[in-house]
Amino acid sequence: MRGRLVGRARRSRDPDGPDDSPDPARGAWSARRCGLVALCSALLFALVTWQVAAHGAVRGLDERLGREVAASAVPGPLAQFLADLGDTTVALPVLLVAAGWVLWRLRRGAGNGPGGPVRAWLPPVAALGALAAVPALVVPFKVWLDRPGPPRMAGSHEGFYPSGHGATAAVAYGLVALLLIRAYAGRRDDRAARRRSGRRDVAALAARLVAVATGLLNAGVGLGLVRQGYHWPLDVLGGWCLAGVLLPLWCVVCDRWGGPTGGQAGGRTGGRNTGPGAGAG
Template identity: 60%
Template sequence: MLTWQVAGHGPLRALDERLGRAVASGGLPAGPAEFLADLGNTAVALPVLAAAVVRSLWRGRRDARQRAGDGAAPPRWWLPPLAAALTAAAVPALVVPLKLWLARPGPAAMAGAPDGFYPSGHAATAAVLYGLAALLLYRGRRQTPGRRRVGPAVASGLVLLDAGVGTGLVRRGYHWPLDVLGSWCLAGVLLALWWAVCDRWAAGERRAVGLAWTPRARGHREGADGARPAAP
């Protein structure tokens, strides 16, 4: 709906531009707004995601070695961080064609810049890359009662961070509000797909581990080790 309103010069687009001019004219001080807007730069967000990917790979490799030593089927520990890297690469692959197709002019502060402000690349980068980093770390935590309390805290932190980046972009006149909202919608789809894919892999891994540790499988394994096989 947002894209249709922007492309068709609908009433929501006119309201959006009035709101954008009002936000850019005052409110949040320029210094903090610039800082928040800069958090959407790839040079800032990409190292954060890279650190989370490296930590996820290290922890997954360590856990896989422990499980292999216990005789369990080794999990595909490298799949969530690999999927995170591919999801991050999908951001410019989706945002840039939309920008070129819609060619929306920017606010007055961006006069002279080439058209193509919807959706916001900075807002999409911040939402997806920081979101992936947080979700990678969250999924890597052990299943404990405290893990249930971490989820809402992670979600709240991401919402506040994305809201700050979006507010900074509009306050500094780099984007219209709908540019930011469209990027958040896109980010929500990408993060949900990443989570669904990881859950599917995890479910297949649990099935594989469960089959590996059935009583019959344990009996064959003990027999191979020279111990007495389990009774049928």
């Protein structure tokens, strides 16, 4: 027992060894970066909303582009499949499965780290709360602006901006990606202190690939919604802007109150930040 304590003390004094102390600077930088993304998304949403409400020049170009995309050669069945991915009946079960798996994975490694207790339940619960916030944000703008839909939706109802399907897909699948990255970073940190290898680079590459795949998936959903004549392009962009506010907020909440996960509080492994947003940055 004494030998183990001595060994740990030596490793903690070793400047070349892993440093498991929290790094507040990294946490502050992550919060600032998330705040910047949320601010830019909110400003873009305000600009697009102003153009839609004022019948500006951008709205005219938007409707012209929407008609061209609706008449494009994109296969209808494929476009319908992509558009359906933005439905709550599809996106919510996917998020529930991912949240349940991440909760189980985080609870396996939960404990009291150097940055405080790990609240394994917080990321999944916050993810469900973020998705529940989508209609609370979308519906008031739909009612206020009462924008008519594309010709295919004429006479059905009014209020197509912003797109609820676009926002739901962006938030749900974005949260799935962030949950997976966060869960894997938490497990990987336990091994990183013992394995100085290229696996950190592989994990960072995997996180970037997940981020790219999520972006492509949401681009496909947006294309399907416009191709099928369910929404104008600006409707989809408005939904994405709302997701650009909710996703950074989720990251800040989990980093602030979720406990040490990844590189922010769990340790500095090779000088790389392995928090939920690190791989996708």
